[in-house]
Amino acid sequence: MTVDLVISNCVSVLDSGPNECGLAIDEGKIVAIAKDPLLPDADRKINAQGGYILPGIIDPHVHLGTKYPLDEDLSLETPGAVAGGVTTIGDMLGSPGCFLPHRNLPTCEEDVKSWLEAFPHFKEIGEANSFVDFFVSPQVQSEIEVNEMQVYAEKFGITSVKFYAHMKRPDLTDVNPQWKSRIGLPCDYDDGLIYLAMKNAAKIGPPEMVMVHCENSEMTSRLTKALKISGRKDPAAWQERSSGLPEAEHVRRYAYLARVAGCRLYAVHISSELGLRECRNAILDGTDLIAETCPQYLAKTRDDPEGYLLKVNPPIQKRDDALALWQGIVEGTIKCIGTDHVVQTKHHKLSQDDLRQTEGDRLNIWEVGSGSTGLNTLLPVMWTEGVRAGRISIEKLVQICSSNVAKAFGLFPKKGTLSVGSDADLVLVHPSYQKRITADILRTRSDYTLFEGKEAVGWPSLTILRGKIIYEEDQIVGKKGDGLYQRRVLSYK
């Protein structure tokens, strides 16, 4: 038997741990995992020279199509995924109006369309422009959409919906009109709607889950007001308005509601020690809660010199919070890593959009756009700060960046594991290879990175998507349109 591809002389990180064995790949699937002499003959043979083979990284938390049109974001940002070893992304999309034909910039409430109408366009744009596989976690923002969750799951394989609970009271948040229309505000959006979604998620069953951005906006908006009155507009004020308590309060509240409803809750981007503590308590109380954090909360602190560039939402906290989050990963409270990849240039970050741009007021933190990119640096930062720093093992890295994510989102064992029958999504890493992170080597529209200057290891030297080599010798050899939409499977337990 001759297969398409064989990779030998490597350490494969299997579910059972690293193992000195090679892989055979045929028609996009892994067909054998064996010691090198036992591998079949192949059309192409790759000698991995002792490197580690990991299952492709899955980033469940990107916001492509949020600040720029979806097709542009997919074609400009997913090459960064490829170069970073990320073979599947989960896009969190706000108003479907963002990507409907000729509606790239919805400006009024009427531009907000149902996902039933919008989904086929999303899939089509994705499969025409993405370099990697993708799925979607749409924002739901009305009773109509919440009542359509079962249809989304059965018809489109969408088993996760997102609530931006920090935007729950648009009357109290300082949201500009264009952004409001993009995310569909004002809308029928309160805890009652979230609870209704949780009850529907419980009816559908895992992997269906409700994802919540936990951050009590009633608290943060009052604190923001007080900080503004006192004249604060420095970067640290962004953190002070939300120093962990608003996050923790929301985690506790939505964990309670999820437990009563009997559904799975996915707490996105946990950023603080207080928030983590509530996640831990909720799990001990029997809540089916999956906590996620992001590299920026693990590797950065609010006191770092990047100033306004550090503005992300929720804010980056103190060093002790970062250390607590690492502990949360080690103990298993935090199960998944996502990047919260939001594309913008420095200029765009400073002006956010034309409506808010005011000359002479450029370093007012309240006027700075929030978000940062991370697809290209996810694996190197987690390897450098996690594995090389001695905080986590390589198996743990694979769990939090791939297998746990696949399990949470209903993609396992098709994705997230090196197993016979699984998609041949893989990354080859030579851990001694070190390279400095600078914005100009990253594949993204953005012109800055929070990790500028960091000497990092964990860079992929080969990325394979469903058996096809898409990154090799520092070159993207895949093309846009290689990515396929991934339906999630409802029966997975």
Ligand SMILES: [Zn+2]
């Ligand atoms: Zn996000």
